Amino acid sequence: MSVTELVYQKCIRPDCGHTLSHDDTSFACPKCNGLMDVLYDWDRLPVPKSLKEFEKAWQTRSNPLDFSGVWRFRKLLPFVPDEKILTIGEGQTLLQKADFIGKRIGMDAGSLFLQYEGMNPSGSFKDNGMTAAFSHARMTGARRAACASTGNTSASLAIYCSATSQMKGIVFVGSGKISYGKLAQALDHGALTIQIEGDFDDAMHQVQQMAKRLGVYLVNSINPFRLEGQKTIMFRVLESLNWEVPDWIVVPGGNLGNSSAFGKAFLELKALGLVNRLPRLAIINAAGADTCFQLFNHDGLRWQGGCWDKTIVDRYYRQLDESKRRADTLASAIEINRPVNLPKALRALDAMDGVVRQTTDQEILDAKAMVGAGGLGCEPASAASVAGLIQLRQEGVIAPSDRVVCILTAHQMKDSAATVAYHGSDPKTFEEVLGVRGVRRANFANRPVQVSNDLEAIVRSIEIYS
Numbered sequence: 001m002s003v004t005e006l007v008y009q010k011c012i013r014p015d016c017g018h019t020l021s022h023d024d025t026s027f028a029c030p031k032c033n034g035l036m037d038v039l040y041d042w043d044r045l046p047v048p049k050s051l052k053e054f055e056k057a058w059q060t061r062s063n064p065l066d067f068s069g070v071w072r073f074r075k076l077l078p079f080v081p082d083e084k085i086l087t088i089g090e091g092q093t094l095l096q097k098a099d100f101i102g103k104r105i106g107m108d109a110g111s112l113f114l115q116y117e118g119m120n121p122s123g124s125f126k127d128n129g130m131t132a133a134f135s136h137a138r139m140t141g142a143r144r145a146a147c148a149s150t151g152n153t154s155a156s157l158a159i160y161c162s163a164t165s166q167m168k169g170i171v172f173v174g175s176g177k178i179s180y181g182k183l184a185q186a187l188d189h190g191a192l193t194i195q196i197e198g199d200f201d202d203a204m205h206q207v208q209q210m211a212k213r214l215g216v217y218l219v220n221s222i223n224p225f226r227l228e229g230q231k232t233i234m235f236r237v238l239e240s241l242n243w244e245v246p247d248w249i250v251v252p253g254g255n256l257g258n259s260s261a262f263g264k265a266f267l268e269l270k271a272l273g274l275v276n277r278l279p280r281l282a283i284i285n286a287a288g289a290d291t292c293f294q295l296f297n298h299d300g301l302r303w304q305g306g307c308w309d310k311t312i313v314d315r316y317y318r319q320l321d322e323s324k325r326r327a328d329t330l331a332s333a334i335e336i337n338r339p340v341n342l343p344k345a346l347r348a349l350d351a352m353d354g355v356v357r358q359t360t361d362q363e364i365l366d367a368k369a370m371v372g373a374g375g376l377g378c379e380p381a382s383a384a385s386v387a388g389l390i391q392l393r394q395e396g397v398i399a400p401s402d403r404v405v406c407i408l409t410a411h412q413m414k415d416s417a418a419t420v421a422y423h424g425s426d427p428k429t430f431e432e433v434l435g436v437r438g439v440r441r442a443n444f445a446n447r448p449v450q451v452s453n454d455l456e457a458i459v460r461s462i463e464i465y466s
């Protein structure tokens with residue numbers, strides 16, 4: 001790397017600190033194999049004087065870059081020239097006040113918000129990252145892009161490939177692990193879909209080897225340019241709150257890309273003098289995929305200025321292997337036992353005075369039904385944020401008056417099997433789809449009503465039930 005570069009990549013471990021040029025696509029430190037950051041020479045780049053400046057972009061929405069909920073903040077992720085940016089209108093999302101849920105869990109009116117990322121083109125927050133990764137891929141002249149996925153990354157990759165006609169998409173999914181909604185997207189948008197015998201952790205390992213061997217551009221969240229796009233979820237949250245920093249951000253933790261990106265976003269805003277404090281961060285694991293929870297709360301793993309203790313992590317993974325324990329949760333988008341962004345998430349937890357919790361599939365599905373009844377449908381993994389909030393309220397860690405933003409990571413239609421089994425009245429389906437995962441009750445079920453084909457009976461039911 002030459003020191004004249006405005007944008008470069010740097011290993012996140014300060015005791016290594018190896019740098020790479022901005023157009024390197026290996027996405028791993030050549031010296032210690034660790035994670036890389038995208039860094040900027042802010043002294044020589046135009047920095048906004050205040051966040052309010054971004055409101056100007058609303059007047060120039062006919063420019064697709066100012067319309068995009070990611071790229072209208074491009075001054076805060078300035079790694080790509082405008083003409084190389086690939087956008088399909090991602091990030092038109094909503095921060096919705098959620099008093100309906102807040103009231104039920106003892107929060108003051110007006111203090112709970114849901115950041116609804118299901119409104120993205122492919123129906124999940126992944127599009128925030130994909131537009132950034134694709135723009136970087138285009139910059140570097142890549143012809144093929146690949147990912148391993150529990151479903152939403154592949155859906156997002158597929159839609160960007162097809163909508164922009166810029167690249168061929170290749171997706172690796174664990175066999176039998178992906179919901180139909182997400183698989184349908186990958187197939188319909190024409191991605192080459194490789195179903196591996198194994199789970200996400202296996203697919204992730206294979207795709208990295210394949211990408212290296214064939215020189216295919218990797219869009220998993222190990223790619224630091226993807227995380228640059230996901231920073232903008234926080235920028236939009238701030239924008240919706242009139243640039244006031246909330247007290248808490250609550251997010252589901254899978255591969256921990258979002259948690260990492262949120263931490264970097266706020267660290268940069270603080271360093272640039274654009275915010276004066278950071279919100280606290282709560283990362284919510286599923287109980288059946290709780291690596292971050294275990295390492296943080298039981299093994300005392302901490303960021304330690306970047307010198308986090310690798311031996312704790314190695315020991316934990318060895319135990320996972322020895323006991324042959326596989327990630328297992330209905331919340332398939334966070335069914336991950338070896339989160340690739342763990343060190344960056346530790347940094348976020350450190351900077352944002354964070355906590356980590358785990359939540360059962362039962363709690364996740366009940367929270368999901370509450371979210372749905374409150375107006376914004378989401379998939380099971382997304383509801384982990386609300387289930388985690390309920391716990392943190394009960395513990396008293398989050399106060400009734402705290403201003404809380406839960407991230408709803410994806411749309412309800414992504415995984416309808418779980419929803420229908422939960423609300424449906426067929427005990428056999430419930431047992432087959434949910435019971436095997438330890439879900440015993442549908443505490444907020446909205447049962448369909450069976451009626452004979454007879455007007456009198458129909459009228460009677462409607463009068464009873466409404």
Ligand SMILES: *Cc1c(COP(=O)(O)O)cnc(C)c1O
Nearest residue numbers: 152254255256257258333409410
């Ligand atoms: C990918 C995904 C997650 C996990 O996000 P990470 O950044 O990998 O922690 C959570 N929810 C949904 C719906 C997802 O698609």
Ligand SMILES: [Zn+2]
Nearest residue numbers: 011016029032
């Ligand atoms: Zn390194």
